[in-house]
Amino acid sequence: MNEKLKVQSHHLERSAYLYIRQSSLRQVMENVESTKRQYDLRGRAIGLGWRDDQIIVIDSDQGESGASASWREGFQHLVSDVGMGCAGIVMGLEVSRLARNNADWHRLLEICALADTLILDEDGVYDPANFNDRLLLGLKGTMSEAELHVIKARLRGGILNKVRRGEYRCPLPTGFIYDEIGDVVLDPDAQIREMISHFFETFSRVGSATQTVKTFTRERLLFPSRLRNGKQVVFQQLTTSTAMRMLHNPRYAGVYAYGQRLCRRTVDGKKQLRKRDPKEWLACIPDAHPGYISWEQFQHNLKVLEANGQGYQAVRASPPxxxxxxxxxxxxxxxxxxxxxxxxxxxxxxxxxxxxxxxxxxxxxxxxxxxxxxxxxxxxxxxxxxxxxxxxxxxxxxxxxxxxxxxxxxxxxxxxxxxxxxxxxxxxxxxxxxxxxxxxxxxxxxxxxxxxxxxxxxxxxxxxxxxxxxxxxxxxxxxxxxxxxxxxxxxxxxxxxxxxxxxxxxxxxxxxxxxxxxxxxxxxxxxxxxxxxxxxxxxxKSSGQQVKTRPEVVELVDKLLDDHICAEIADILNDRGIRPGGSACRAKADAKFTNLRVIYLVKQYGLRSRYDRLRERGMLTKAEACAKRGITESTLVRWAKYGIVKRHAYNGYIGLYEPPGPHVPAKQCSRWNQLAHRAEIIRQLNSSKCTDPKERAVV
Incomplete structure (x- = not known):
């Protein structure tokens, strides 16, 4: 069918989209003819009836691979506009420019068929709604994907063939270089060699990557690191990531290893690296070149790292x-x-x-x-x-x-x-x-x-x-x-x-x-x-036994109760440097005896109270002492105040009184009362500092 017959008026009312892509930046810089051919498709669109201002060029995917559409923003924008009915025709130099993945290609065909959008390549114009055109476009998409697979297989096959022989040159870690004939040898710099050897010796001694880094920091040792250009080596502080990378690199054991990780593309187009089991490595050739440690030591280091990373296991030999x-x-x-x-x-x-x-x-x-x-x-x-x-x-x-x-x-x-x-x-x-x-x-x-x-x-x-x-x-x-x-x-x-x-x-x-x-x-x-x-x-001892008061302290309290009240006993114990409780409480310098603590000891250990001790010695209560002497309570208090009668306290200001000696006659008691009254007057005069001789004469 003629190309102009497929282009209808409703197609010309919509825009014409020109998609331009090349797989790598190197192709963009060197294959300029391919770029010119893709931009020349604007003339094809103008020849089919579209105006120049209706042509939309999408070239934001330059340097991007067509293996997937997940990371190609330009292709996603194209599919979105086609689905919204904005595109009358989609132009590309060939199918491989639009997609090299059948899933992306057939999705575009399906959307174009639903939106009645034409597809143009260097060979002609196609209508995805037409079975024959869609069949031809599907075959072209399949061939484009197969072509990508063949190209990768050729390149990959040559690399793998060298890998199996151990001849494929990979970037070497710090401490190795290639000599004139291409063999891997140890770095001729003695400082680099000795520093790497010291690193592995330190790890064998301390058994931890983090402790190795701390040891280097404590000893103020700088570690060699090769820059990205692969030539210059600088000395800088050792980091944990560098230590882990060295301990997991089999090159330091003299082993040529390739394919330790598998790279996959996720749904959003990001690369995802997955570690392979050593049995699945593409190449593992022991003793391929000199190393800093043996293969057995390398395996032992990996086991130590694995044991350090496990939080719970039957037998865990953690580093100190x-x-x-x-x-x-x-x-x-x-x-x-x-x-x-x-x-x-x-x-x-x-x-x-x-x-x-x-x-x-x-x-x-x-x-x-x-x-x-x-x-x-x-x-x-x-x-x-x-x-x-x-x-x-x-x-x-x-x-x-x-x-x-x-x-x-x-x-x-x-x-x-x-x-x-x-x-x-x-x-x-x-x-x-x-x-x-x-x-x-x-x-x-x-x-x-x-x-x-x-x-x-x-x-x-x-x-x-x-x-x-x-x-x-x-x-x-x-x-x-x-x-x-x-x-x-x-x-x-x-x-x-x-x-x-x-x-x-x-x-x-x-x-x-x-x-x-x-x-x-x-x-x-x-x-x-x-x-x-x-x-x-x-x-x-248990916690209760550790805070228990020592027996010698209890005996001392029992002895002091004969002559002192609980508050006085607390002051005596504190003055002697005795602390309450056992060894645990003695460690606290601020712990001291108080009145309540002494009362608690007396009750807890069943010691005889001071009241009982005074009663056993014949001490009398206030009422009993007044009855014995035939005086009032106020008189008894005043006598005790001036020492005429001896009072023994047992609870703060409350106390018991000593019994009188032989029977005291009432006249004598009156005489004692007069003496106490005179002593009170003298005390008042002294406190008021009286100087009148008449008043003193009265006294």
Whole structure:
């Protein structure tokens, strides 16, 4: 059918869409003829009857692959306008320009058929609503997709063939380079090689990527990193991502590996990487080139990382951390044989450790098998005679670690010296009259000299810190550990991480069995090499027993009750530095005795009250004392105030009175009353400071 016969008037009323695309930016820059041919389709549209202002050019997908429409915004805009009935014709140089995916192509055909939109390519005009035209367009779309597959297969096949032989050149990680003949060799820079070797040695020692990074930061060591250009290497601070990337890279084990990850496109067009199992790698050739570690060490490092990342498992050998549970990961329940986990509880201003066997509770809902206090067990295990054998090994390890770090810092000084010498030679070779170049080279020389001075100063500072951490006194103490290991082990400045590492060199596992009736725990220790030892430790007191008042304090309160009231007893105890409660309360400096606390002790321990003690000694109440003496209560109070009658307090200002001696006649009682009245007048005169002699004469 003639092209103009397919173009109807209602098609000409709508716009003509010209879609332009090339697969890569390189094609856009180099294949300019293809671009011209696509833009020339405007003339075809004008020849079919469309005006120039009706032609809409969509070229925003230049440099995008046609394998999918998910990341092509221009194609999505085209489909949207066709579906809304804005397009009378869609033009493309060929089907492959519009889509190389059958799903996208047939979706466009379906929408064009529903919207009565024509399709034009270099061969002619097609009506998707016509069966024959749609069949032909479908075949072209299938061939376009097949063509893309054939092109990729050719390129991919050549690459895979080289990969299977281990000859395909991939970007190398830091520490490797290609030599003149294309073989992979270790970097000739000694500083880079030594720094990478030190990295793997540090990880083997500390057992954690994060701790490795902290060690490098603490030792002020800069790590080499190759820039994206693949040539220049810079030294910068080691990061956790770099450490994880190196530990997962089999190249450092001398293995040629390819295809470790599978790249897929998601529905929204984004790339999604998925790790493959080592058995599914496209190539894995051991001993393909020199490496920094062995393949067995590489596999062991991966297992350590996997164990560190698991929050819960049957046997977890975690790297040593800051927790106070020194036997974490090495304690076995003596009843069920399961590994016990460490628990921490903040109580009374301190953190207590506990080893708990909760496997039965977690799996079957049964009660906890055992719950044992951790601090007595840790102290008993740390004081074993076999632990003293670690003294010399500790000293050798610390000295070797400091020497290795200083060696790496010396390499950095040497590199800075080489850069400074090179900058000096460049400056010396320049023509002095050419000040534009000479000033730049002089500035570079000064910068290199400043870097050299900073590196030397950093090394001296690190050496001073190393000597501070391992001076002569500490060396002598490490040597004397065979005779005084307990002092060093209980040193508060020694981190818990180091204690755990010491025990890791010595212990295989520790089995705990608690005997509540006897109040003790038996510790069965299995050392490296098969040696065993059994220890016994006393279980700590319960919380109630820890805050219970000591018996000697109760006895002292009982004795003081004979002569003092509760408030006075509290002051006496505080003056003597005695604190309420047991050892837990004694740790609090602000805890003091009060009147209520003393009253509580008297009632809680059933001590005889001061009232009963005074009554047993014959003391009288106010009414009884008044009846015995034949006086009123006000007179008795006034006599007690001036010491005529002795009063013994038993509850604040309430007290009992001493009984009178032999019978006192009423005349004598009246005489005592007169003396008390005279003493009261004298007291009032003294308080008012009276100077009148007549008034004093009356007295």
């Amino acid at each position: 951390r800051e927790g106070a549970a020194l036997l974490q990961g090495r304690v076995i329940c003596g009843r069920c044989g399961s590994h016990m986990s460490a628990r921490y509880a903040a109580r009374r201003g301190q953190v207590d450790t506990w080893y708990v066997c909760h496997r039965a509770y977690a799996s079957r809902g049964e009660p906890h098998c055992q719950s044992i206090a951790g601090w007595p067990v840790d102290e008993a295990v740390g004081m074993t005679p076999a632990a003293v054998e670690l003294a010399l090994e500790i000293r050798k390890e610390i000295e070797a670690r400091h020497d290795e770090a200083d060696k790496l810092r010396l390499r950095a000084v040497e590199r800075a010296q080489i850069d400074a010498d090179l900058a000096q030679r460049r400056f010396m070779l320049v023509d002095p009259n050419n000040r534009l170049v000479a000033d730049t080279l002089e500035r570079e020389w000064n910068e290199k000299l400043r870097v050299l001075a900073d590196v030397r100063e950093e090394r001296e500072r690190a050496q001073c810190e190393d000597r501070g951490t391992l001076d002569d006194a500490i060396r002598d103490r490490l040597i004397a550990m065979t005779a005084d290991f307990k002092t060093v082990w209980c040193d508060r400045t020694l981190p818990n991480r180091e204690r755990k590492r010491l025990l890791a060199y010595l212990l295989e596992d520790v089995t705990l069995l608690k005997f509540p009736a006897e109040g003790e725990t038996r510790i069965h220790i299995c050392f490296k090499g098969g040696k065993t030892e059994t220890l016994t430790t006393q279980n700590p």
